[in-house]
Amino acid sequence: MEKPILEVDNLRIRYGGASAEAVRGVSFTLGRERLGIVGESGSGKSTVGRALLRLLPGATITADKLRFGELDLLTLSEKEMLKVRGRRMSMILQDPKFSLNPIRRVGDQVAETYLRHFRCSKAEARDKALAMLEAVKIRDPERVYDQYPHEISGGMGQRVMIAMMLLADPDLVIADEPTSALDVTVRLQVLNILDGLVRDRGIGLIMISHDLNLVRNFCDRVLIMYAGRVVETLAARDLDRAEHPYTRGLLAAQPRIGGGRAPLAVLDRQLEWLEEKA
Ligand SMILES: Nc1ncnc2c1ncn2[C@@H]1O[C@H](COP(=O)(O)OP(=O)(O)OP(=O)(O)O)[C@@H](O)[C@H]1O
Numbered sequence: 001m002e003k004p005i006l007e008v009d010n011l012r013i014r015y016g017g018a019s020a021e022a023v024r025g026v027s028f029t030l031g032r033e034r035l036g037i038v039g040e041s042g043s044g045k046s047t048v049g050r051a052l053l054r055l056l057p058g059a060t061i062t063a064d065k066l067r068f069g070e071l072d073l074l075t076l077s078e079k080e081m082l083k084v085r086g087r088r089m090s091m092i093l094q095d096p097k098f099s100l101n102p103i104r105r106v107g108d109q110v111a112e113t114y115l116r117h118f119r120c121s122k123a124e125a126r127d128k129a130l131a132m133l134e135a136v137k138i139r140d141p142e143r144v145y146d147q148y149p150h151e152i153s154g155g156m157g158q159r160v161m162i163a164m165m166l167l168a169d170p171d172l173v174i175a176d177e178p179t180s181a182l183d184v185t186v187r188l189q190v191l192n193i194l195d196g197l198v199r200d201r202g203i204g205l206i207m208i209s210h211d212l213n214l215v216r217n218f219c220d221r222v223l224i225m226y227a228g229r230v231v232e233t234l235a236a237r238d239l240d241r242a243e244h245p246y247t248r249g250l251l252a253a254q255p256r257i258g259g260g261r262a263p264l265a266v267l268d269r270q271l272e273w274l275e276e277k278a
C-alpha cells in the first residue's frame, strides 16, 4: 500500500483551563484521497484540523503518533513548523472576509505565500499568483489581483483563499467548512476546483463539514465525530448504511424534499457513546 500522507493515533487535545478534553483519542490515516470529517457543532472537527497545523496556542496536544510524511508533528520546533505551514500543509477557512487582510490587495496576499516559501523575485511571485488565480477559475486575474477584499464577492474571496493555500503546492489541504458561506452554484465550482486538485496533483484533502450530503457526494471516506471521538469510519458511498446510532441519528435529522411533513427526528444521545472505542 502507498505510504500514508498523515498518520494520527490517539490524538488528544485539551484547551488551556478546560476541565475536559475537546478531542479524546482520535485515530485515522490519510492517503491521497478526500477524507470528510462530519459531526455536530462542538464535536471537535476544527480542533483536529488546527492541531495538525499546530495552530492551537495554549492547548495541550498529545498523541501516540502524529506523523505528516517523514515529519513528527509532535516534536517539530516552531521554526520548522513555519516551513510546513502554508508550504506543505495548508488550511482553507470558512469565511474569506475574516481571513484576508482588508487593507492589502488580494493579489499581493496570494503572492506573499510564494515569496515566503521560495527564493524568487517579486515579479515571479506575481506571475505565479496570477496563474493560480486563473487556475481557480477567476476570469480576469489581472483586475482581481489589484482589488481589495471588500471589492470582491464571497465566492471569489473563497477562490482567492484557495489560490493562496495552493500556491506552494502542498501535500495536504485541510478545508474547514470551505463552502458554507457560499451559495449553491459557487459551492459547486469551489468543490470542483478542490476535486481537480486531488485528481491532478495527488494531494490529500481533509474536508470538515456539517453537510452529510456534501461529504457523501464529494469524499472518498468519512469520519463521524461525536464529543471529541471518532464513532464511525465509512466509505462515503456507504454512509446511508451506517450502523452507529449517532450516524443514523444525523442521517434521520436531515430534511428531504418530498419527505413528508412529519417532524424531523431528534438525536437521542446515549452516555455509552462517550466511552466506546471506534
Ligand atoms: N479556543 C478555544 N478555547 C477553548 N475551548 C475551545 C476553543 N475552541 C474550541 N473549543 C471547544 O472545543 C470543543 C470542540 O470545538 P470545535 O471548534 O473543534 O468543534 P467543531 O466540531 O469544529 O464545531 P463547529 O461545527 O461548530 O465548527 C468545543 O467544546 C469548543 O467549545
Ligand SMILES: [Mg+2]
Pocket (backbone or CB within 6 Å): 045, 046, 047, 176
Ligand atoms: Mg468547526
